[in-house]
Amino acid sequence: MDLFTPQYPTEFISFGSGSSGNCYMLRRGPESVLIDLGVGIRSFKRYLHQYAVSPRNVRAIFVTHDHTDHVKAVGKFAAEAGMPVYATAAVHEGMRRNRFMTRKVPDEQVRTLTVGEPVEVLGLTFTPFPVVHDSADCVGYRIESPGFTFCLATDVGSVTDDVRRAVSQADYLVLESNYDIAMLATGRYPQRLKDRITGGRGHLCNDDTADLLATSLKPGVRHVWLCHLSEENNTPDLALKTVTSRLEKAGLQPGEAFRLDALPRTRPNGFCTLD
Template identity: 40%
Template sequence: MRFCSIASGSSGNCIYVGSDNTHVLVDIGISGKKMETGLNSLELTGRDLDGILITHEHSDHIKGLGVISRKYGIPIYATAGTVDAMVRTNTLGKIPEGIFHEIQEDEPFMINDLKVNPFTIPHDAAQPVGYRLEHEGHSVGIATDLGKYNDYIIENLQGLDALLLEANHDIRMLQVGKYPYYLKQRILGDRGHLSNENAGRLLCRLLHDNLKAIFLGHLSRENNYEELAYETVCSEVTLGDNPYKSKDFRIQVAKRDFVSDVVTV
């Protein structure tokens, strides 16, 4: 099983997960050209894709979906609320008939030999989900666009081999930044985004001896920067109520414009 970030940030997100026989993307919030370039670096093309999993309908997660779906006819998996919201945005253009496959939270399904577990996330979208993907006893998780975390989310992210977790903003940078008040409140709210500190605290609840890689993703361009996200999360892990230090794990920031290291589990 292979796992990597093609792009991750408030301006666009696209994650690859695959086995030897199955290849899927989680979100296409980047241009089709950028997605193709990312796949090419993995020695794949759009024709190799077996499915596209959508977390929710915001543009930084679906920007390139219309172009790619028309070009390749790849099945798109999303909740009913997300499908409806995507269709109503009118930004995707004409989508091929029968391409949407509606999924339900907490109802696992298969894409060839990959098992996909969608789980509810608290975010200001129609019916958003995170994903846990499993293959031959190994699993990876993708959890971004979380206003908060709870026991249910922790349960869905337990025992992973690799994780991409949102570390969206530094609270102080956001509070003193140029965003209007309503937007600051939205980001800080229970259906907004996870701060660096809260990402670190959530991570403390998920650590175990066999967690091979942690990507910090969905960083805000205006209210965060890579070194700050990394240092804050590492500090929470090292000083947190857990038996580990941050150096015990492979923690890295998923880049906005570059394909990450490929993690094989």
């Protein structure tokens, strides 16, 4: 039974974004939903306390994919607080195999998603779409309420039609901008890792993110957050500059027409009201 009451605005917060741990929350009044829970359980609980969110009022966890930086605390928190965990069958299987996920999702809390099939929680409709990435499977989410469409795509190996469509539908958008090509090329990562990142099933570089935004953003988009920035091969300034200059060439003015931010890697960004 959905206890959603419409007087509450929807708010978005990131508790961490990047290879040290990813976790996003949508909140409506006292109730909330998570997308990924890859930050440490103790930090996460501290954040809940700090923002006055009760663990028992977290109604669901939606998972993008089974890499540890997205799922580390999913099993532990789900087992303690008892909410359903939504992921594709392959991602659930990947979580069962992930040895860094020390607690598993209890069987009765497993909910299996199919791409393209919507699920409604808190009056928000979550529709997963496919994302190419080198995990067992990966999805992004289009989240709709009567007032807005919020889309999230992280760990984007390649820009596909599905990702492009999500970008073009979003009033609010969280999109990966992982690395700067030159920083990665000249950086100290081993070649094998560099190849993994750039090889079409890894991560999205600033230039590709910038191009995607410049060619596909919806007119009237309200806020874009760049996410999953690399600590080693990117800086928030560089990501924002690359995206801003490409958008300006396309005649778009971030800061005036809409807000553009880079999400902090290891701390919350504060709640932002969506409608």
